[in-house]
Amino acid sequence: MMNRRTFLGTTLGAIGLNTCNARSAGAVAQNAAPEPLVWPLVAKPQAGIRSFAGHTDTVLDVIGRLGTPPSLVIFTEGNHLMVLSSDEIVGAFPSWAKSQPQYANLDLTNIILTTLPQPILVQMIRTGGVALGNLTLDTSRSSGFYPDIVMGYPEPLRQLRRMGVIESRARFFCRNRGVALLVRKGNPLGIHGLADMVRTGARIALPDSGDVRAQCLAAVETQLGKPAANALVAAETNFPGRLGIMHRDLPEMVARGYADVAFTWYHLVSFWARAFPDHFEFVAIPGVESFFTKIAFAPTVNPLRSEAAKAFDEFFFARARDVYPRHDFARMDDNEFGAPLGLD
Template identity: 25%
Template structure:
């Protein structure tokens, strides 16, 4: 449209404004106002989503515009309950069609009648991420108590992985060990709690701000594929924990039921399973303990 003698013709599409280091929001994707499907996906799946949605769109081209978030489950749950997410001065109000998170989180939401059905689709286990070469020789939870080790811990109140990390550390080191790592050492700055561990823990280690941090095995595998100078400490049998992940249609807020059903079926089907396997995830593991025994209250409160 011509608006003046010297004005350029406006091309269709959004105005693009990018200011490096000031506009980076890595876990929000797509158009929050206009989309065919809205997904709330816990951060544990962040590295999968590009490949997963590429395969999903190939199978269902009619649902090409997907808005999705890959934030910690505690943040997603609070966003659902409160109806909005605020990032700086920006407020985003997107009701989810589908949520994917830990099995226990989905069970909690079902009790609150956000959804009636959910199914497990993948699982993975804990590991400890360190710098390449493991310069401090960390081999298990007990080494995290050494005075020279600085640690990033996922926040149990925000992040599902934090529940299992707490459980594993308490079993290995006792309640006093958890208090030492999570409370006392935080007071004098040796250890830190993450808000988004899948972003912060690897970066803090690379920056030299911490020496180690528990993550999912799949996150460590992703860092290795990306060539980051990091490696995983394989925990001995009995010291790790398995996270079980489930997804379901959020009937209370779902605006795109057909697209939501197609996505859930795709993730649970051979196409979705293949993508998750490529990223190191295992299938559902209903026979193993997951979040149920973790000593923490509901996420997102």
């Protein structure tokens, strides 16, 4: 196991409405000896293979084995990675396929998931590659590391449709439960709602872009008014080396003391608090359930692994409606689950 990477630079200064309280927040973070998060591995350890499992953004969220012909490739926005990569979905898919006569002969030993923010995924498909330092991964059709299925929000899917990547119709499969707050273990600033973030002058970790940022700010503006939403942005902090992978960046900022509170989707905060119980606590916000988004499933045009994609489509829509609520997503009704999304 490699030593944990440390970022260069000094801790960002506190920015907030209450300077005195903000300094106290910085002192709390410093005294708690913050350290980077070391994420649990999704892939099973492989005998004899050296593993470099650093913290947070050291390795992009690509699950699977490159260089071996893929069995199925899914590109998806990353905020539901804890469900898609679980033993209930991708982990259960190969055995289900073996039990189905029409899919029993499929080789599903190398399912590759790429769970990254949607702007990154769109750019990877458009340009045909992504660079990790000196290493460039080829994401063209000819490489094989190219999606058979794309999961995402409506607008990124429409971009991919205009590029001719995916079919003209997608289907919705999950809806989140709005937004919530992540604080350090013990909740040292006593943050129990949106007003407390403003009152304490807390340094705030916000998503850098997209639907989730818009919904967070809309929730604050609705509950506390436009000045409070502006104050939230003014109190936003950052850290050196941030890559814009929100589902990893935000908990890292709280764990390392760059921020006092992170503000994002409910199910992500719940996941982080469960995955790192010694680091974090979950803080629910009453009355913000309406600030949600939905994720849709879109097949690629002429997928490279069409039978595997067809099998996964059948398998996924037979169980996603029940599995996602177990990971703190909302339960979709008959009109929502599987509802079509036109992309033209």
